[in-house]
Amino acid sequence: MNLTARYTRTAILLHWLIALLIIAGFILGLVMTDIPGLTMTKLKYYSWHKWIGVTVFMLAIVRVAWRSTHTPPPTQALMPVWQEKAALVTHWLLYFLIFAVPLSGYFYSLAAGVPVVYFGVIPLPSLIDKNEAIKGTLQLLHVTLNYTMAGLVGVHSLAALKHQFFDRDGTLARMLPFLK
Structure with missing residues (x-):
């Protein structure tokens, strides 16, 4: 099937930019938490x-x-109705997580008493004070949401590859401008 209906260039750019940043942030999170002690590199x-x-x-x-x-x-x-519904649920969960993961990290950082200063220049408002009682819960939430997102990104990616290489239905070409 030849799909001519593609996402807009802006939607494609936002999709891939957010995807790359999420992957980079996830990998960086794994690396930084494996560094023992408190070093300049870790900070x-x-x-x-x-x-x-x-x-x-x-x-x-x-x-x-x-x-x-x-x-x-x-x-x-x-595609079968169950696949359409699964795709819809996955997309909505991913939209939820692209907000929930950064917010949980932000609140975890504040609860740990560490302000968030964007690019080292723009301090974000401290919406909560340092709070040892909720710090652990927020850390667990942030980690859990991250791994949930990683799993959903994996499922989303595998589904896109299935459509491209097994179904050959052009679905992936809607989000990759260089595919036909």
Whole structure:
């Protein structure tokens, strides 16, 4: 099937930019938490990780605003109803997580008593004070949401590859401009 209906260039750019930042932030999170002790490198990685999170959050706002004013192209692939529903649920969960993961990290950082300063220049408001009682819960929430997102991104990616190489229905070409 030849799908001519593609996402807009802006939607494609936001999708891939957010995806790359999420992957980078996840990998950086794994690396930084494996560094023993408190080193300059670890502190630098934590800053970068936070900057990525803030950027993802801001781009997510732009993406949702764009999506609310630009209807995505209709699904033209012939797939079972359960797959359509699974895709819809996965997409909505991913939208939820691109907000929830950065927010949970932000509140975890504040509860730990560490302010978030975007690019080392713009201090974000401290909406909560240092709070040891909720710090552990927020850390667990942040980690859990991250691994949930990683799993959903994996499922989403595998589904896209299935559509490209097994179904050959053109679904992936809607989000990759160089595919036909």
